[in-house]
Amino acid sequence: xxxxxxxxxxxxxxxxxxxxxxxxxxxxxxxxxxxxxxxxxxxxxxxxxxxxxxxxxxxxxxxxxxxxxxxxxxxxxxxxxxxxxxxxxxxxxxxxxxxxxxxxxxxxxxxxxxxxxxxxxxxxxxxxxxxxxxxxxxxxxxxxxxxxxxxxxxxxxxxxxxxxxxxxxxxxxxxxxxxxxxxxxxxxxxxxxxxxxxxxxxxxxxxxxxxxxxxxxxxxxxxxxxxxxxxxxxxxxxxxxxxxxxxxxxxxxxxxxxxxxxxxxxxxxxxxxxxxxxxxxxxxxxxxxxxxxxxxxxxxxxxxxxxxxxxxxxxxxxxxxxxxxxxxxxxxxxxxxxxxxxxxxxxxxxxxxxxxxxxxxxxxxxxxxxxxxxxxxxxxxxxxxxxxxxxxxxxxxxxxxxxxxxxxxxxxxxxxxxxxxxxxxxxxxxx
Amino acid sequence: xxxxxxxxxxxxxxxxxxxxxxxxxxxxxxxxxxxxxxxxxxxxxxxxxxxxxxxxxxxxxxxxxxxxxxxxxxxxxxxxxxxxxxxxxxxxxxxxxxxxxxxxxxxxxxxxxxxxxxxxxxxxxxxxxxxxxxxxxxxxxxxxxxxxxxxxxxxxxxxxxxxxxxxxxxxxxxxxxxxxxxxxxxxxxxxxxxxxxxxxxxxxxxxxxxxxxxxxxxxxxxxxxxxxxxx
Ligand SMILES: Cc1ncc(COP(=O)(O)O)c(C=O)c1O
Numbered sequence: 001x002x003x004x005x006x007x008x009x010x011x012x013x014x015x016x017x018x019x020x021x022x023x024x025x026x027x028x029x030x031x032x033x034x035x036x037x038x039x040x041x042x043x044x045x046x047x048x049x050x051x052x053x054x055x056x057x058x059x060x061x062x063x064x065x066x067x068x069x070x071x072x073x074x075x076x077x078x079x080x081x082x083x084x085x086x087x088x089x090x091x092x093x094x095x096x097x098x099x100x101x102x103x104x105x106x107x108x109x110x111x112x113x114x115x116x117x118x119x120x121x122x123x124x125x126x127x128x129x130x131x132x133x134x135x136x137x138x139x140x141x142x143x144x145x146x147x148x149x150x151x152x153x154x155x156x157x158x159x160x161x162x163x164x165x166x167x168x169x170x171x172x173x174x175x176x177x178x179x180x181x182x183x184x185x186x187x188x189x190x191x192x193x194x195x196x197x198x199x200x201x202x203x204x205x206x207x208x209x210x211x212x213x214x215x216x217x218x219x220x221x222x223x224x225x226x227x228x229x230x231x232x233x234x235x236x237x238x239x240x241x242x243x244x245x246x247x248x249x250x251x252x253x254x255x256x257x258x259x260x261x262x263x264x265x266x267x268x269x270x271x272x273x274x275x276x277x278x279x280x281x282x283x284x285x286x287x288x289x290x291x292x293x294x295x296x297x298x299x300x301x302x303x304x305x306x307x308x309x310x311x312x313x314x315x316x317x318x319x320x321x322x323x324x325x326x327x328x329x330x331x332x333x334x335x336x337x338x339x340x341x342x343x344x345x346x347x348x349x350x351x352x353x354x355x356x357x358x359x360x361x362x363x364x365x366x367x368x369x370x371x372x373x374x375x376x377x378x379x380x381x382x383x384x385x386x387x388x389x390x391x392x393x394x395x396x397x398x399x400x401x402x403x404x405x406x407x408x409x410x411x412x413x414x415x416x417x418x419x420x421x422x423x424x425x426x427x428x429x430x431x
Numbered sequence: 432x433x434x435x436x437x438x439x440x441x442x443x444x445x446x447x448x449x450x451x452x453x454x455x456x457x458x459x460x461x462x463x464x465x466x467x468x469x470x471x472x473x474x475x476x477x478x479x480x481x482x483x484x485x486x487x488x489x490x491x492x493x494x495x496x497x498x499x500x501x502x503x504x505x506x507x508x509x510x511x512x513x514x515x516x517x518x519x520x521x522x523x524x525x526x527x528x529x530x531x532x533x534x535x536x537x538x539x540x541x542x543x544x545x546x547x548x549x550x551x552x553x554x555x556x557x558x559x560x561x562x563x564x565x566x567x568x569x570x571x572x573x574x575x576x577x578x579x580x581x582x583x584x585x586x587x588x589x590x591x592x593x594x595x596x597x598x599x600x601x602x603x604x605x606x607x608x609x610x611x612x613x614x615x616x617x618x619x620x621x622x623x624x625x626x627x628x629x630x631x632x633x634x635x636x637x638x639x640x641x642x643x644x645x646x647x648x649x650x651x652x653x654x655x656x657x658x659x660x661x662x
Contacts, residue, residue: 005583017516025512026468026520026592027662035512166474177475185474390473393614394642 004427008368014042015368020390043371044068050374058088059279061407063383075383076414078401083249083358084331085406086319087279096280099314107307111140112296115307123313126320127272127284131255133265137292141301142308144244144273144283145171149178150299151240151269151285152209156181160207163197163237165189165228167218172211172242178300181209188216191227198235208237214246214257217400218392220359222250225261238268245359248277248323254332277323280316282308331405338412339403345416349431350423353398361387361398362419364428370397373426382418432586432605439658441540447486447554448608448646449561451573451619452479452507452519454639459631460506464522465599467662468508468592471519479507479641480631481521482571482622484561486554488651492536499530500552502563502570503543504628510590511601511662520590525627527565541602542595542659546627556648560620570627573620575645582609582647593659602659608652611645619643 009016017039025031043049047069056064056072059080066072086092099119109115124138141147152175156162162176167188176183184201186194194210201208210232212223225241232239241263243256247270251259256272258264269291274282285295296302308316322328339358346352351363364373367389374386377399388397399422401415423429434440457470457478464470470478482504489498503526510520525546528534537543551564560574589604619640622633646652 006585009585021516021518022512024469024509026509027511027513029513031512035516039516173474183474183476185477389614393616394612395614 005366005368008372012046012048012372014039014046014048015371018367018389047071048371048375050371050378053378060085060088061404061411065378065383073378073381075378075381076407076411078382078384078403078415080404081245081276081402082279082406083245083277083335083402083404084279084319084323084328085404086277086322089279089319089322091322092279092315092318095318096311096315100311103310103314105311106309109306110303111307112303117307117310117313119310119313119317120307123308123317123320124284126317127286130320130324131264131286135289136286137289139285139287139292139295139299139302140308141283141285141299142305143281144242144271144275145174146301146305147271147273147283147285148172148175148242150175150301151271151295152176152211153178153300154295154298155179155238155269156207156209160209161201162209162211163194163201164211165213165216165223167213167216168211169213169217169242169244172213172240176211189221189224189228191224191231194228195231195235198231198237201235203235203237208232208235209240210237211240211242214241214243214250215357215359217245217359218361218387218398219353220355220357220361220400221353222257222260222356225257225263225267229263229266233266239266240269240271241267242271244271244273244276244283245357247272248319248328249332249335249358254323254328274312274316274319278316278319280312280319282312282316335403335405338405338407338409341409342401342403342412342416345412346419349420349429351428351430358403360401360403362401362423362428363396363398364423364426365395365397367394367397369426373399373422376422376425377418380418380421382415384415384419432588434605434655441492441656443487443491443654443656445485445487445608445646445652445654446650447556447648448483448606448610448644448652449559449573449575450481450483450644451640452481452642453619453622453633454478454641455480455631455633460524460629463524463629464506464508465592465594467599468522471507471509473641480524481505481507481519482573482628484554484563484571484573487533491533496530496533499528499533500549500554500563501529501533502527502549502552502627504546505591508592514590514601514603515588517588517590520592522592524629527563527570527627540658541591541656542593542600544593559645559648565627567626569621569623570625571620571622574618575643576617576619576640577611577613577615577643580611580645580647582611582645584609587644591656591659592662595659595661599662600659601662603657605655606652607655609647609650610652611647612642614640614642616640
């Protein structure tokens with residue numbers, strides 16, 4: 001193996017760098033910009049730059065992309081979060097078109113001032129109805145990132161505490177930073193460790209928000225919400241569950257992992273993003289009405305940013321309606337079957353970690369393989385997301401396959417074959 | 432990289448190296464680093480400190496030094512990328528050694544902050560573990576916490592910042608050795624509340640290692656450590 005990497009670094013010198021190495025530089029000059037430019041030039045010069053590759057059509061299971069070099073590839077996509085295929089559903093598109101015709105392109109104002117349209121109210125009602133709980137409300141944001149930023153920072157202030165699962169998404173962490181509360185982390189999905197952290201806080205006198213997720217996109221595993229909520233309540237902490245990767249998909253009725261683990265009425269705040277299973281863009285907080293009313297006023301990312309655009313809002317209303325109907329039931333069944341199918345093709349042959357959802361990681365290990373492997377997979381017919389150090393630990397770099405309800409078995413076969421071929425080529429078969 | 436012998440370069444040979452980066456709340460050490468440097472954080476409020484233990488066989492500095500053990504404690508900070516792209520940059524907080532001559536030289540040549548003589552240094556090469564103490568008692572017991580090792584022979588570039596009075600200095604340091612790096616988070620030892628470690632309370636956070644780098648015991652590795660210059 002050492003020979004392999006010696007050769008790799010000699011032939012492809014950019015592989016020895018990870019992105020964190022250019023994150024910042026001490027000193028007056030912006031040396032990080034210069035060094036990053038050098039690195040990017042090396043990668044693009046070798047035609048191995050597989051980030052930001054423009055897609056030439058919708059996020060369907062089969063796509064075409066064009067690299068900076070001009071090379072075009074037809075690929076089976078495992079990289080989009082379009083879990084239920086709603087981004088290109090004809091009724092969703094029609095909903096968007098109708099709203100666009102009626103309301104125009106942009107909301108052109110903050111939701112609190114002049115940017116709220118009747119169609120936003122319809123989306124709020126649609127989401128509330130979808131959950132079906134009394135006295136709950138919805139606070140809309142123009143992204144899921146903004147929803148986490150706004151909800152956490154309006155709820156927590158200097159002197160308070162935010163306690164996050166170590167695998168938390170950047171938007172949860174950034175929300176905690178913006179809040180100026182004291183940040184602590186607990187080991188991933190470890191309620192016992194969480195209890196240790198909570199005990200260290202003066203919990204009887206402190207406001208505490210515990211943040212976790214329904215399904216984690218790094219490992220594709222479920223949050224242990226029941227345990228986390230039980231421990232949090234014991235210490236008087238509120239709980240925020242980010243269902244970005246799970247709402248509409250998990251749970252018998254698509255109400256997320258909170259529904260599946262029967263904690264819907266115990267989670268104090270649920271965050272959804274509309275950029276994944278909803279097929280659009282935007283996000284929301286779902287919580288008790290008096291909480292969402294408050295957040296509507298005090299979340300800075302909502303107050304000082306434009307409301308969701310009407311076209312997308314119209315499409316989202318339709319997506320929620322479909323997800324709550326027999327159509328949603330069918331798609332949930334299909335995505336679960338598809339994920340099991342792909343997992344069965346990969347399990348035992350490559351390391352798929354602890355995945356039990358529609359997000360299937362394949363751990364290839366050494367971060368230096370990331371760019372060559374990404375290039376290889378694209379050239380071998382699949383678009384797939386790679387995650388590498390420091391987002392995951394050293395030697396734990398991984399491919400992540402995002403399965404959708406719309407993949408056919410033939411497309412899943414193409415994915416499995418390409419991954420296994422790559423595993424052979426790059427030496428990460430486990431059998 | 433080719434290292435040309437000069438008055439500004441000392442080549443140190445070592446036959447044991449164990450280095451661990453630990454996560455610590457930044458608040459606990461921020462006041463020890465100069466304001467021009469900023470700690471690298473793995474997440475907001477969580478920075479990294481580094482503890483490195485070496486064994487240098489006799490013969491260092493043109494045969495002048497006997498065999499000795501060294502312990503370095505530093506904070507990971509933003510590097511100076513105008514000099515190149517290092518794996519890490521450290522701001523050194525404490526240096527300890529079993530050799531007084533080495534300490535004197537390090538203060539003079541490298542401007543390193545000398546903490547004092549180590550009084551008891553045990554190295555277990557088989558387990559890749561150390562246990563180092565000074566007059567104030569045990570400082571650290573540290574062990575490799577990965578069941579498997581996979582050593583790779585390559586050069587790694589680091590930067591070391593130190594304070595020289597009111598000035599800040601920076602030195603380039605290259606390690607050429609078969610090293611194994613991993614990020615498994617298991618028990619990597621005991622870090623005591625000790626002046627060498629600036630009385631940081633490691634039990635406050637998650638005292639698990641963020642990263643370990645380990646030299647293959649018995650193999651001779653080389654450290655090309657250049658004279659620092661003003662930053
Ligand atoms: C867990 C989680 N929360 C929030 C977000 C942000 O969502 P959006 O894309 O809507 O900004 C993401 C996006 O990847 C996510 O994975």
